[in-house]
Amino acid sequence: MTIAAALFVVGFYVGFILAPTDAQQGDAYRIIYVHVPAAWMSMVIYVVMAGWAGLGWAFNTRLSSMMATALAPTGAMFTFLALWTGALWGKPTWGAWWVWDARLTSELILLFLYIGFMALQASIDDARRADKAGALLALVGVINVPVIYFSVKWWNTLHQGASISLTTAPSMVTIMLLGMLIMALAFWAYAIGVTFMRVRCIILEREKNADWVKTYLERK
Amino acid sequence: MNNWLEMGGYGLYVWGSMSVVLACAVIELISLRLRMKAITGKRQTNHP
Numbered sequence: 001m002t003i004a005a006a007l008f009v010v011g012f013y014v015g016f017i018l019a020p021t022d023a024q025q026g027d028a029y030r031i032i033y034v035h036v037p038a039a040w041m042s043m044v045i046y047v048v049m050a051g052w053a054g055l056g057w058a059f060n061t062r063l064s065s066m067m068a069t070a071l072a073p074t075g076a077m078f079t080f081l082a083l084w085t086g087a088l089w090g091k092p093t094w095g096a097w098w099v100w101d102a103r104l105t106s107e108l109i110l111l112f113l114y115i116g117f118m119a120l121q122a123s124i125d126d127a128r129r130a131d132k133a134g135a136l137l138a139l140v141g142v143i144n145v146p147v148i149y150f151s152v153k154w155w156n157t158l159h160q161g162a163s164i165s166l167t168t169a170p171s172m173v174t175i176m177l178l179g180m181l182i183m184a185l186a187f188w189a190y191a192i193g194v195t196f197m198r199v200r201c202i203i204l205e206r207e208k209n210a211d212w213v214k215t216y217l218e219r220k
Numbered sequence: 221m222n223n224w225l226e227m228g229g230y231g232l233y234v235w236g237s238m239s240v241v242l243a244c245a246v247i248e249l250i251s252l253r254l255r256m257k258a259i260t261g262k263r264q265t266n267h268p
Contacts, residue, residue, distance in 0.1 A: 026228040028228075031233065031234055031237045091233060194248060197249075198255075204259045205259060
């Protein structure tokens with residue numbers, strides 16, 4: 001968490017103090033420093049979550065399933081943030097809070113997948129059955145992630161294309177890019193930290209009848 | 221400073237984004253801390 005906070009401060013400094021105003025969008029572009037990292041995290045966390053859920057289902061490893069359960073709320077939060085910051089960016093640049101564009105719609109579906117995953121797991125009392133049902137939903141939903149990512153290529157979207165790609169040079173000024181990448185690292189660190197915090201809670205709650213948990217909690 | 225806060229007229233949008241990001245993170249951290257407290261606290265009352 002300290003690492004995440006430090007990276008956030010540095011990223012904020014680079015993005016809001018050092019980086020200049022954009023020639024076309026003015027200062028509204030600065031939303032990019034949280035919008036793009038949040039959107040990346042929303043997709044990455046979903047894939048990781050589906051991976052853990054699938055592992056837990058295939059090999060019956062309870063801890064893998066608990067990791068998936070721990071990731072879902074944070075993933076949903078980042079999806080919400082991507083949509084929220086996107087709306088606040090869309091209004092001044094496109095003139096609309098929301099449009100039914102392929103990128104926006106598929107990201108909204110991602111939010112519903114996260115919510116569906118959490119609701120489904122919460123509705124099943126037996127933890128292992130909840131894990132398996134959730135895994136099925138998570139794995140089917142993973143198809144949505146490439147749809148989000150490539151939506152700006154496959155369809156004519158109002159949303160702009162990717163700013164960063166592995167194959168071509170980034171279409172951004174170095175200092176802006178740097179600020180955004182530092183912010184992305186901060187979000188990564190935050191997501192990892194918060195997921196481990198939550199998985200600890202889940203382990204202790206689920207295994208509360210195990211001897212090691214009892215001795216562990218008594219010692220605390 | 222005021223100029224900077226105004227963000228060229230886009231202050232509401234820019235700070236509206238930043239503040240909600242920070243608020244979400246703070247709320248998530250507090251709720252997790254409370255959840256952990258509930259777990260460690262409950263045990264102790266069961267074992268006087």
